[in-house]
Amino acid sequence: MAPDGEPTSGADAAALASLQIAGLVPLSTVDWPGMLVATAFLQGCPWQCVYCHNPDLMPSRTPGTVAWDEVAALLRRRRGLLDGLVLTGGEPT
Numbered sequence: 001m002a003p004d005g006e007p008t009s010g011a012d013a014a015a016l017a018s019l020q021i022a023g024l025v026p027l028s029t030v031d032w033p034g035m036l037v038a039t040a041f042l043q044g045c046p047w048q049c050v051y052c053h054n055p056d057l058m059p060s061r062t063p064g065t066v067a068w069d070e071v072a073a074l075l076r077r078r079r080g081l082l083d084g085l086v087l088t089g090g091e092p093t
Contacts, residue, residue, distance in 0.1 A: 016068040016072075017067075017068055019040075019042060019064065019068055020042060020043035020044055020060075020062070020063060020064035021040050021041065021042060021043070021064040021065070021066040021067070021068065021071065022041045022042065022043040022056070022057055022062070022064055022065060022066070022089060023040070023041040023065070023066065023089070024038065024039070024040050024041070024066045024070065024071060024074065025038060025039040025040075025041075026038050026074055026078070027082075028086065031086040031088065032083070032084060032086055035083035035084055036081065036082050036083050037082055037083055037084045037085060037086050038071070038074055038075065038078070038082055038084075038085050038086070039085075039086040039088060040066070040071055040085060040086070040087050040088070040089075041054065041057055041088055041089035042057070042064075042087055042088070042089040043057055043059070043060065043062050043063070043064050043089065044057070044058070044059065044060030044061075044062075045057060045058050045060070045089070046060070054088075054089050057089040071085070
């Protein structure tokens with residue numbers, strides 16, 4: 001994937017389009033200490049940790065509400081202003 005969030009191949013584009021993104025915070029100063037980032041909350045996690053602070057993100061069958069195109073557009077608009085993008089919530093890997 002290119003630094004601006006654009007896919008560099010058809011496989012990248014397909015993978016990004018399939019992400020179930022449950023929420024997007026356009027600016028966070030706490031999700032990556034010392035950095036200005038946007039944070040995408042991904043849906044679906046198999047771990048079921050009892051201490052999870054985002055239990056609404058656990059069900060993997062709940063559809064996402066934010067399209068990757070919206071995330072990529074935010075990254076393009078804030079290029080040079082943000083230090084990164086944090087993927088959190090559901091198991092993003």
